Amino acid sequence: MDFIHFFFLSALLFVIGVGGVVLNRTNIVVVLMSLELSLLAVSLNFIIFSVCLSDLIGQIFAIFILIVAACESSIGLAIILVYFRVRGSIRIDQASLLKS
Amino acid sequence: MYLNIVFLPLLGSIIAGFFGRFVGVYGSCFITVFCVGLTFCLSCLSFYEVGLAGSGTYLSLMTWLESDSFYVEWAFCFDSLTVVMLIVVTFISTLVHIYSTEYMGGDPHLPRFVSYLSLFTFFMLILVTADNFVQMFVGWEGVGLCSYLLINFWFTRIQANKAAIKAMIVNRIGDFGLALGIFAIFICFGALDYATVFAFSPQLTSCTLSFLNIKFKALDLIGVLLFIGAVGKSAQLGLHTWLPDAMEGPTPVSALIHAATMVTAGVFLLARCSPLLEYCSGALLLISVVGGMTAFFAATTALVQNDLKRVIAYSTCSQLGYMVFACGLSNYSVAVFHLANHAFFKALLFLSAGSVIHAVGDEQDMRKMGGLRRLLPFTYAMMVIGSLALMGMPFLTGFYSKDVILEIAYATYSIPAHFSYWLGSLAAFCTAFYSIRLIALCFLVEPNGSRKLLLSASEGGKAIGFVLGLLAIPSIFVGYFSRDLFIGLGTHFWGSSLFCLPSNLSLIDAEFMSTFSKMLPLCLSIVGGALSFTLYRYYNYNMYFWKTSLVGRKFYTFLSRKWFFDKIYNGFISQNILDFGYHFTYKSIDRGLIESLGPFGLSNVLTSQVQQARVWHSGYLYHYLVIFVWGNLLFGLWFLFGFPSLRIGVLLLFSILWLTL
Numbered sequence: 001m002d003f004i005h006f007f008f009l010s011a012l013l014f015v016i017g018v019g020g021v022v023l024n025r026t027n028i029v030v031v032l033m034s035l036e037l038s039l040l041a042v043s044l045n046f047i048i049f050s051v052c053l054s055d056l057i058g059q060i061f062a063i064f065i066l067i068v069a070a071c072e073s074s075i076g077l078a079i080i081l082v083y084f085r086v087r088g089s090i091r092i093d094q095a096s097l098l099k100s
Numbered sequence: 101m102y103l104n105i106v107f108l109p110l111l112g113s114i115i116a117g118f119f120g121r122f123v124g125v126y127g128s129c130f131i132t133v134f135c136v137g138l139t140f141c142l143s144c145l146s147f148y149e150v151g152l153a154g155s156g157t158y159l160s161l162m163t164w165l166e167s168d169s170f171y172v173e174w175a176f177c178f179d180s181l182t183v184v185m186l187i188v189v190t191f192i193s194t195l196v197h198i199y200s201t202e203y204m205g206g207d208p209h210l211p212r213f214v215s216y217l218s219l220f221t222f223f224m225l226i227l228v229t230a231d232n233f234v235q236m237f238v239g240w241e242g243v244g245l246c247s248y249l250l251i252n253f254w255f256t257r258i259q260a261n262k263a264a265i266k267a268m269i270v271n272r273i274g275d276f277g278l279a280l281g282i283f284a285i286f287i288c289f290g291a292l293d294y295a296t297v298f299a300f301s302p303q304l305t306s307c308t309l310s311f312l313n314i315k316f317k318a319l320d321l322i323g324v325l326l327f328i329g330a331v332g333k334s335a336q337l338g339l340h341t342w343l344p345d346a347m348e349g350p351t352p353v354s355a356l357i358h359a360a361t362m363v364t365a366g367v368f369l370l371a372r373c374s375p376l377l378e379y380c381s382g383a384l385l386l387i388s389v390v391g392g393m394t395a396f397f398a399a400t401t402a403l404v405q406n407d408l409k410r411v412i413a414y415s416t417c418s419q420l421g422y423m424v425f426a427c428g429l430s431n432y433s434v435a436v437f438h439l440a441n442h443a444f445f446k447a448l449l450f451l452s453a454g455s456v457i458h459a460v461g462d463e464q465d466m467r468k469m470g471g472l473r474r475l476l477p478f479t480y481a482m483m484v485i486g487s488l489a490l491m492g493m494p495f496l497t498g499f500y501s502k503d504v505i506l507e508i509a510y511a512t513y514s515i516p517a518h519f520s521y522w523l524g525s526l527a528a529f530c531t532a533f534y535s536i537r538l539i540a541l542c543f544l545v546e547p548n549g550s551r552k553l554l555l556s557a558s559e560g561g562k563a564i565g566f567v568l569g570l571l572a573i574p575s576i577f578v579g580y581f582s583r584d585l586f587i588g589l590g591t592h593f594w595g596s597s598l599f600c601l602p603s604n605l606s607l608i609d610a611e612f613m614s615t616f617s618k619m620l621p622l623c624l625s626i627v628g629g630a631l632s633f634t635l636y637r638y639y640n641y642n643m644y645f646w647k648t649s650l651v652g653r654k655f656y657t658f659l660s661r662k663w664f665f666d667k668i669y670n671g672f673i674s675q676n677i678l679d680f681g682y683h684f685t686y687k688s689i690d691r692g693l694i695e696s697l698g699p700f701g702l703s704n705v706l707t708s709q710v711q712q713a714r715v716w717h718s719g720y721l722y723h724y725l726v727i728f729v730w731g732n733l734l735f736g737l738w739f740l741f742g743f744p745s746l747r748i749g750v751l752l753l754f755s756i757l758w759l760t761l
Contacts, residue, residue, distance in 0.1 A: 022725045031721075096719030 006048045013041035028083075028090045032076050039069045102157055102178055105142045105186060106225045108135040109193075113218035120211025128211035129201045132218045136197050139221070140190040147183045151593060156180075158231065165234070169290050175231035177294065179597035184436060184586075185228040185368055188443045191574075192360030193221040195567045199451055200352045202563035203458060213253060217356065220246035224361040228368060232293040233282045236372075240278065240333070240365060244271045247362050251349035263348035270342035274332015278369075281325030284309060288318045298375035298599070305379050319376070323383025326373055327390075334366025334420045337394040341666055343417055347409040351454030354409060358416040359447035364439050367420065370427040371436050375599040378430060384604075385516050388428025392509075392520030395421030397663060399530035403537070404660040408457065408464050411538050412449050415490060418527055419446070419502075425520040426505045429512050430604035433594055437586040438501035441579050445489035445497055448571040452483040455564050456542060459557040460549055466538065471547030475557045480543050482568045487535040489575045491625050492528060499622075500579035502528065504587060504610070506621045511609035528621045532628035540636035730756065 017038025024030045043062040050058025084090050112135030116128035123131065150156055161174040178186075197217055204210050223246055227239025244267075252264035282292065288304055289297045301319065309318040330336070335343035343363070347354055357363060370377065370387065377384060395418045402414035419442050426435035457464055459476055473480050485496070492502040506528070509521035547554055559565065585593050589607060635643060646652045661667065695701070716727065734753050 018729060022722055022729055025722055092721050095721065099717065099719035 003048060003052045007045070010041045010045040010048060013044065014038050017041055025093050026091050028080055028092055028095075031092065032073060032080070035076075036069060036073060039065060039072075043069075101142050102146060102159055102176060103161075105139050105146060105190075106176065106222070106229055108139045108142075109218040109222040109225065111135055113215045113222060116211045116218065117215030120215060123211075125210050129197075129214055132214040133194070133197045133201065136190060136194045136218060136221055139225075140187075140194045143183065143186040143190045146178060147187050150178050150183045151180050154592070154595065156595065156597075160231075170286070170292075172232055172234045172292055174235065175293070176229045177231040178229060180594045181368075181371055181436060181597040182228050184440055185364070186225065188364070188440050189221065189224050189228065189360050192443055192447045193217070193224075193356065195447065195571060196352045196356045196360075196451075198563050199355075199454070199567040200350075202561050203352055203454055204350060209253070213250075213350070216246055216249045216253070217352070220250065220356060220361060224365070227365055231295075233285060233297075234292055236369075237275075237278065237282060240329070240369075241275060243362050243365060244268060244275065244333075247271070247346065247353075247357055250353040250357070251346050253349055253353065257348070260348040263342075263345040267342040267346050270339050271332045274329045274339055274366075277325050277327075277332070278329025281322055281329060284311075284318070284322045284325055288322065294372070298373075301376045301379050317380075317382065319380045320382040323373075323377050323380030324386060326369060326377075327383060327387050330366030330369050330424070331390065332366070333369070334363050334424060335394075335417050336366070336390050336421065336424055337397055338390070340394065340398065340417050341662075341669060344410050344413045344662070347407065347413050351409065351450060351457060354413070355447045355450035355454070358413065358450060359443045363416060363420055364443065367423045367427065367435055367439050370424065371432040371598060374427075374430075374432045377427070378599055378601045378604065384428050384430065385514075386428070388425045388509075388516045388520050391421045391423070391425030391428050392516070392523040393421070394418070394424065395520075395527040396523035396530075397421075399527035399534070401659055401662050402534040403530055404656055405534075406466055406660075408453050408466050408469075408538065408542065409450070411466075411534055412446070412453055415449075415531060415534065416442075416446055418531060419490070421527070422502060422505050422524060425509065425524065429508055429517055429520070429606065430600050431505070431508050431607065432598045432600065433587050433591075434501065434504050434508060434607075436598070437582070438505060440582070440586075441489075441497040441501045444571060444574040444578055445486045448482060448568065448575045449486035449490065451564070451568055451571065452479050452486060455479045455560045455568065456483070458560055458564075461553045461556070463549065463553065466541040468549045469542045469547075470545040470549065471543070471554070472557065473543040475554065476543075476559055478559055478565060479568070480539075482572055483539060483543070485572050485575055487539055489579075491532040491535050491629060492622065493625070494622065495580065497575050497577070497579035500583045501587075503618075503621060507610040507613060507618060508606045510617050511613055512606040513609075517606075525621045525624055529624040529628040532625040533632040536629045536632035537636055540633060544637055545640060 017034045017036075017040075020034025020037065021031050024034065043065040046058040046062045046065065050056060050062075080090055083095075087094070109132075112132040115123065116132050120128040146157075157176075157178040159176040159178075161176070163171070163173045165172040197214060200214060200217065201210075204213055207213065220243065223239045223242030225239070227236055227243060230236035230239060248264045248268040251267055252260050254260050285297055286292055288307060288309060289300055291297060304318055307318040308315050309321050310316075311321055332339045343358075346357060349357075377387075398414045398417035398421060402411050402418065405411045405414060419438070423435040423438050423442070426432075426438065456469070456472065456476065456479055459472070459479070460469060463469065489496040489498040492498040506521060506524050509517050509524060512518075585591060587607070589611075647656050658664070716723070731753070734749075734756065738749055
């Protein structure tokens with residue numbers, strides 16, 4: 001089986017996720033979504049490697065990453081919520097209070 | 101007893117200096133005069149023991165510096181030369197102390213003054229009693245320091261400050277030469293005590309020493325370097341400019357500096373190093389020529405000085421020139437004899453001048469005096485004695501030494517000796533001229549001062565009279581009495597303290613000179629004196645026209661501006677050095693290179709760079725993320741490929757980050 005295509009796929013997903021984080025300048029929820037995407041790409045990578053190398057540890061890691069991603073997105077959404085309550089907006093380009 | 105000679109003045113100085121506030125003016129004067137007077141008595145005893153009874157004394161106190169073969173100890177050596185200097189120094193010093201108590205009577209800082217005087221004496225005694233060059237250097241520098249303190253005694257006067265700084269710095273130039281000479285001695289001999297150095301000096305005649313990448317004969321180099329030290333201290337031509345300016349100090353200080361202590365140190369050094377200098381024929385040649393030129397230069401300059409003290413200062417310079425060329429002609433005993441004689445009559449002259457200045461309300465300009473003969477008869481008498489002794493009139497003190505110096509100069513058959521002889525004879529003429537001119541202008545001509553001052557002019561008190569009277573006695577008699585002892589043929593007095601190679605001996609040749617050449621300096625002196633007397637007594641008004649004629653004015657300006665030495669020094673040397681110091685070392689190096697590269701430059705660069713780096717912290721999340729991603733990427737690249745060195749990697753990192761923003 002040619003694993004290299006799966007690796008390319010996960011790498012492409014990761015790059016898309018990172019690109020979404022970096023290039024997005026308005027909506028912070030999209031940033032969170034892109035982060036989820038890159039985390040998914042990472043866990044996909046782990047699973048592909050565990051199959052490729054016949055090692056279960058990769059799949060265990062993928063489960064842990066899912067758990068961490070869930071926690072992270074819930075906390076992140078909570079922070080966004082609190083932020084929205086205070087500012088009334090979730091635009092990233094307006095969140096530049098901590099300038100040099 | 102011998103240690104007391106050295107340390108009693110120090111004791112007096114410490115008590116007067118540190119506790120003058122408690123013991124009071126009278127107390128500190130009494131203590132210092134007592135200490136110095138006791139030193140004089142002990143010096144007389146040591147003169148008897150060492151000089152007359154011939155038992156030289158050597159005292160070793162303790163080791164001072166010891167490092168491998170470099171070994172210096174605190175040791176005192178009393179030989180004939182030392183005790184002669186002791187007598188001179190302590191005698192003049194005692195009298196100057198006594199004189200100061202009255203002359204400086206109203207001064208609020210009298211304890212400080214006598215403390216400095218005693219310290220001066222102490223350092224001079226250290227200088228003359230030292231047993232090695234390093235200890236001698238202690239005295240040498242100490243004397244310079246005390247001269248600074250004393251010239252600057254009235255420290256609120258800017259002229260005194262300038263004169264003191266000048267004295268200190270010009271002396272320091274000579275001291276630098278002396279220090280180099282001492283280093284050279286240590287390199288050649290490996291020792292610095294007189295005994296070793298002098299014992300081995302004949303062995304080193306073929307030794308060479310490289311100085312500034314030029315090979316010199318070692319002994320010649322040492323001799324010249326030591327002489328540079330003597331030039332500074334004894335105000336020989338080249339470094340003489342400090343001496344006339346040192347007149348800014350109180351008059352007793354001038355007396356002490358000019359007669360007994362400071363300036364004699366240079367001649368003493370030459371005499372002390374006689375066993376060494378005898379083998380430095382090149383250095384001796386230089387010494388005699390420079391001495392002769394100094395004698396002539398100073399004598400001509402003194403001809404037209406209007407400041408009473410400056411005339412005497414230049415005469416000191418001139419007389420020191422005589423001593424130095426006597427040393428250069430290997431007649432050290434004659435030089436020391438003239439030194440001793442000169443100390444007496446020069447102290448008398450200075451202290452008399454002080455008495456005159458005191459009487460006419462601190463006026464030093466001779467053109468504003470005149471007619472003091474009736475007002476100050478005693479001072480007049482003293483001044484005449486001193487001046488006649490200075491002129492070398494027969495049977496006074498100066499006659500016995502000065503004429504001998506000129507005789508031996510004539511009797512030494514070499515070009516520098518005859519050069520010195522002719523210059524010395526002309527200087528004798530000038531000496532007589534300006535001495536009589538001084539007397540005429542101060543005492544004989546019509547009164548020129550203000551009526552008020554002349555009315556209040558009167559003789560000094562008991563102390564001044566006592567000191568002047570006491571100094572007049574040796575000024576008249578000491579030459580006659582001590583001539584045979586000091587420079588008589590075959591005298592045993594000097595023992596081994598002075599040394600003269602048999603080939604350099606010219607004292608015997610002097611006995612066979614023609615009468616004409618023997619009489620010439622004396623005749624010149626008498627002619628000079630008589631000419632001066634006539635001119636200033638009877639043709640005073642014609643002098644004015646001569647001075648203002650075309651040639652006369654040029655000549656007068658040349659002399660009164662001191663042969664333009666000061667002008668040349670200021671224009672070509674001092675100003676250039678100051679400019680160099682300001683423009684190059686201060687502005688270019690200190691303020692320029694070091695500061696702009698160092699503290700200021702570094703902080704400026706850092707702050708400007710930091711200002712630029714602060715832009716990166718824009719506060720926008722996506723900017724941070726871009727930096728983060730690029731950083732990760734480069735980190736990954738570094739791990740994958742590696743960079744030739746970490747530094748280039750960091751530079752690349754920064755430059756890429758720079759470009760991204």
